[in-house]
Amino acid sequence: MLRAGDAALLVEAGDLATAHRLNAALRDEPLPGVVDVVPGEQTVLLILDPSADVDALAARLPRLRLPENAERDAEPVEIPVIYDGADLDEVADLTGLSRDEVVRRHSAASYTVAYLGFSPGFGYLTGLDPALHVARRESPRTSVPAGSVAIAGPYAAVYPSRSPGGWRLLGRSELRLWDVTRDPPSLLRPGTRVRFVPEGPA
Structure with a gap:
């Protein structure tokens, strides 16, 4: 556990599951004096x-009871996808797989939101089939449409809003991941399980 300036603590959880469990415990039973909790892949920032x-807060943290399952067996969020992405053929070439097999492997996996970052509601999803681990594009796009379903390295993601980006685009979804009129605005949060459901041709 490390101090992060005068008014923050950085807890090094050690792994993704523990970070999610600590985040869930702090979300369900907020500690006095904690204004916000920002989970990372293996850390939690208070x-x-x-x-x-x-010092008193730091002393209390090791005594927190962590839930066994951060999401309490909640049903996964299903994200419908039309697999017609601009990079689908390139991903097939890079992996040596057919378009259909790329789609099959991408939609067959079970994902978990590791953390949110880059832009509001952008979830970094773990669980991507290792056969689909490809590098980002050498030249990022200046504008990626909201709803674009993408992969890069070991992660999958859906762009919640139009933004620049260098991830490989496999398809698109009409599901709104970020909506300021919704409470909470983000459909995803750390620990949320996700499934991609094909709705269109490969």
């Missing part, structure tokens, strides 16, 4: 009220 007793 943003504190400037008046909080940092």
